[in-house]
Amino acid sequence: MALATLTPERLTQLHSELKSSYEALKDRDLKLDLTRGKPSPAQLDLSADLLTIVGPDSYTSAEGTDTRNYGGLDGLVELREIFAELLNVPVDLLLAQGSSSLTLMYNTMSFAMLHGVSDQATPWIRSDNAPKILCPSPGYDRHFALCESLGIELVPVAMLDDGPDLEAVRALVANDPAVKGIWAVPAYSNPTGAVFGEDITRELLAMPTAADDFRIFWDNAYGLHHLTDDEAPVLDVLDIAAEAGHPDRVFIFASTSKMTFAGAGVSFWGSSPANVAWFKRHLAAQSIGPDKINQLRHARFFGDAAGVRAHMARHRAIIEPKFAIVHKVLEDRLGDSGVAHWSSPRGGYFVSLDVLPGTADRVVSLAKDVGVAMTPAGAAFPYGNDPEDKNIRIAPTMPTEDDVAVAIDVLATCVLLAAAEKLAA
Numbered sequence: 001m002a003l004a005t006l007t008p009e010r011l012t013q014l015h016s017e018l019k020s021s022y023e024a025l026k027d028r029d030l031k032l033d034l035t036r037g038k039p040s041p042a043q044l045d046l047s048a049d050l051l052t053i054v055g056p057d058s059y060t061s062a063e064g065t066d067t068r069n070y071g072g073l074d075g076l077v078e079l080r081e082i083f084a085e086l087l088n089v090p091v092d093l094l095l096a097q098g099s100s101s102l103t104l105m106y107n108t109m110s111f112a113m114l115h116g117v118s119d120q121a122t123p124w125i126r127s128d129n130a131p132k133i134l135c136p137s138p139g140y141d142r143h144f145a146l147c148e149s150l151g152i153e154l155v156p157v158a159m160l161d162d163g164p165d166l167e168a169v170r171a172l173v174a175n176d177p178a179v180k181g182i183w184a185v186p187a188y189s190n191p192t193g194a195v196f197g198e199d200i201t202r203e204l205l206a207m208p209t210a211a212d213d214f215r216i217f218w219d220n221a222y223g224l225h226h227l228t229d230d231e232a233p234v235l236d237v238l239d240i241a242a243e244a245g246h247p248d249r250v251f252i253f254a255s256t257s258k259m260t261f262a263g264a265g266v267s268f269w270g271s272s273p274a275n276v277a278w279f280k281r282h283l284a285a286q287s288i289g290p291d292k293i294n295q296l297r298h299a300r301f302f303g304d305a306a307g308v309r310a311h312m313a314r315h316r317a318i319i320e321p322k323f324a325i326v327h328k329v330l331e332d333r334l335g336d337s338g339v340a341h342w343s344s345p346r347g348g349y350f351v352s353l354d355v356l357p358g359t360a361d362r363v364v365s366l367a368k369d370v371g372v373a374m375t376p377a378g379a380a381f382p383y384g385n386d387p388e389d390k391n392i393r394i395a396p397t398m399p400t401e402d403d404v405a406v407a408i409d410v411l412a413t414c415v416l417l418a419a420a421e422k423l424a425a
Helices: 009-027 041-045 079-087 102-114 141-149 168-175 198-206 237-243 274-284 291-303 305-334 358-368 401-424
Strands: 030-035 094-096 132-138 155-161 179-184 215-219 252-253 266-269 340-342 351-355 372-374 391-394
Touching: 030 401, 041 274, 041 305, 079 094, 079 237, 079 266, 079 291, 079 305, 102 141, 102 215, 102 252, 102 266, 132 141, 132 168, 132 358, 141 155, 141 179, 141 401, 155 168, 168 179, 168 198, 168 237, 168 391, 198 237, 215 372, 291 305, 305 401, 351 401, 358 372, 358 391, 358 401, 372 391, 391 401
Parallel strands: 030 372, 132 155, 132 179, 179 215, 215 252
Antiparallel strands: 094 266, 252 266, 340 351, 351 391
16 A cells, blocks of 8 residues: 555554554564675685685796785786676786775775876866765765765765766766766666666766866676676776777776675776876885785686686576565565665665655664664765665675565565654654
């Protein structure tokens, strides 16, 4: 039933029924966590061979490098060749680095702040006005926190089903030279699962900007994390940008963090020849080279690009049923309520749930009080401020299937209770 159509008397009765159901949940002593998009133990077990694949007599790379020693700032070529194919980046323009792509993003943004994005560019920190970054929202909270830590102003733009609101982006970049860049998660965006359309991608790479040092921070974090056979394509954004006359516009990031071991993966950084030279020049001041032993074991574990795809199919087999449970429970409990709708991602790690405006924070608080931890409401928006207080991020990968079903059922009760409270007020 659509709650907004109920008579005041029926709404009061429903609120009483929901309150009783909610109070009963407290007796179950639940301790469930849907806060972060972590791989489950079963997913981590898929990569167990990484722990033994490089032994004491097998530490030499394909080019004859002793991976135990210093050097090799670009990373091992055999691993770069595998991911160059997967990420659609020429191998000589792709660097393999440490375990965290977020670290590479922080470094890139820091280098831009301190040195400018080229030898000729003004350091962002010396600009006449504080630099600004456009933040498609709902979006990735760690992107936003990174910019905040560097004193960069966050400017929200709406995230639509096929990418950011281009009309808003055009207006912002055309008139304000302080707008220095935009975050982009092109495939299965966190948390909505949006996939950038090719037309939108091409326009982002080609559009005129008031800042001549405008950059796109292209975080392809989930590009290989498919949940359906309708797989998002990985576009050759470097070639598209060059054709559009902006060869240096895009910085590409990716990692194996959710493919192998979340705390011990390999990250990747790609861009134009000029940008690669720029990044390596500044990177060399802080690093003599990445962990090549870890890169070697990843290269041997995957073997080739087909090996990565097969590995990701095994991940899909584990997590796809959990997403199916989320959708089924939400549909069963909330489908005709009129107070919620949610994303149906083709890949990635999250489901984005929109509840009755003004109730998201209340829903999260209600869930917490009965033992179901959710990401704070508003976390997917710059400064943690969801102006409508309606968005909640669901991360179903870590719990078991049974626990996902219980957690989403509890969440649905909290959504209905919070909505009934607001409508009856």
